[in-house]
Amino acid sequence: GAANIIFRGDPDVQAKTAKYIEEFATPYKAAERGFVDMVIEPKETRPRIIAALNMLATKRENRPAKKHGNIPL
Numbered sequence: 001g002a003a004n005i006i007f008r009g010d011p012d013v014q015a016k017t018a019k020y021i022e023e024f025a026t027p028y029k030a031a032e033r034g035f036v037d038m039v040i041e042p043k044e045t046r047p048r049i050i051a052a053l054n055m056l057a058t059k060r061e062n063r064p065a066k067k068h069g070n071i072p073l
Helices: 002-006 013-024 027-032 042-057
Strands: none
Touching: 002 013
């Protein structure tokens, strides 16, 4: 794959690939860098989705009254 291209000519491709996976291919690194809000356990996924959908089901968005409608062109 890409590791063979990146580490082309390096005799220890497997060790470098393992090091890359250890350092960067974890959800904790993504959370540390701010790409995701939090890392949760798989068993917590369903209850969190249900709670989020319940919260959104009762959400009401107050929009200001519009002064002007769309002008037909």
